Amino acid sequence: MPTVVHLEQMKFLPVVKAVMTQAGLNIAMDRWDVRNSGSAHVVINMGNQLSVRVAKTDRTAFLVARRTEVLRRLPTNLSFEVPRPITRVITRNGYTAIGYTWIKGEPRNPGSAPEKALATLVKEIRAVDTVGMVPYLDTQHAHWGGTDWEKTLREQVVPLLLSNNQKLARAAIDSVLALEPVEPTLVHGDLAGHNILWQGDRLAGVIDWDHTTIGDPAFDLATLGNWYGWESLSKAVTPAEIDRARVLSRLLALQAVAYTLNNGMGGAIVRLAVERADDWLRSHRDELT
Numbered sequence: 296m297p298t299v300v301h302l303e304q305m306k307f308l309p310v311v312k313a314v315m316t317q318a319g320l321n322i323a324m325d326r327w328d329v330r331n332s333g334s335a336h337v338v339i340n341m342g343n344q345l346s347v348r349v350a351k352t353d354r355t356a357f358l359v360a361r362r363t364e365v366l367r368r369l370p371t372n373l374s375f376e377v378p379r380p381i382t383r384v385i386t387r388n389g390y391t392a393i394g395y396t397w398i399k400g401e402p403r404n405p406g407s408a409p410e411k412a413l414a415t416l417v418k419e420i421r422a423v424d425t426v427g428m429v430p431y432l433d434t435q436h437a438h439w440g441g442t443d444w445e446k447t448l449r450e451q452v453v454p455l456l457l458s459n460n461q462k463l464a465r466a467a468i469d470s471v472l473a474l475e476p477v478e479p480t481l482v483h484g485d486l487a488g489h490n491i492l493w494q495g496d497r498l499a500g501v502i503d504w505d506h507t508t509i510g511d512p513a514f515d516l517a518t519l520g521n522w523y524g525w526e527s528l529s530k531a532v533t534p535a536e537i538d539r540a541r542v543l544s545r546l547l548a549l550q551a552v553a554y555t556l557n558n559g560m561g562g563a564i565v566r567l568a569v570e571r572a573d574d575w576l577r578s579h580r581d582e583l584t
Contacts, residue, residue: 307349310387314347314394317382349392356391360384362505364431373419376500400492400499408523412498414531423481435510439553452552455569460576463583467545479509486515488522516540548572
């Protein structure tokens, strides 16, 4: 995690200070928690009062305004908090940022989670009325291939895998393509554990709605089941829906590789994603054969 000294040397410091000023706050830098691990943004949580997101790339900066509108249009009666914009989108020194409400809570480590809380989360996301939101939502699978996701996985991702895993990867893709269509709903798009904040056993908030779209709700179930375990979803959906989500979860490791390729990440990051995909395929060989 970057220190405050490192932050002072970063070129995006002027835009961060501009956001803080527009929010009407003056929070000392020794109370800034800088998180640089995300691929798209640097996130700075300031004294439990303000969260500032700074776009890392020009493409991400271009999408900030549209994705912020999604947050404005999410229902206000959700049982959990979502980041709400409290400043305009601001650009300084070539960097784009915006300020959001800060949400108290921390991600839960992989493993079981309260079933009722997950059931409520799934129900409320599915029930969101998307009228008026559609122009601001991502296209399906935009961050890992879009409408060409199958071609992306087969032609760009599979050849990077170990030769004895490539057949398994193609089998995983085929199993997803064999699923029957379902009624689309709002889909968070990245409902992994690092985007879900807890206070003890209470689900406090859901962050990072950048890839929200309308699509197969089982994609959200797949990421939830992969993080918290399938048993944790037993009160959220039917066994048939869990079975569908388990099939879709076979793509998660391949998606991660496609994401690194589509977003121009460095060779080391791509290699790490490929190694993880190889490990996953190896450990699930029996399931895929």
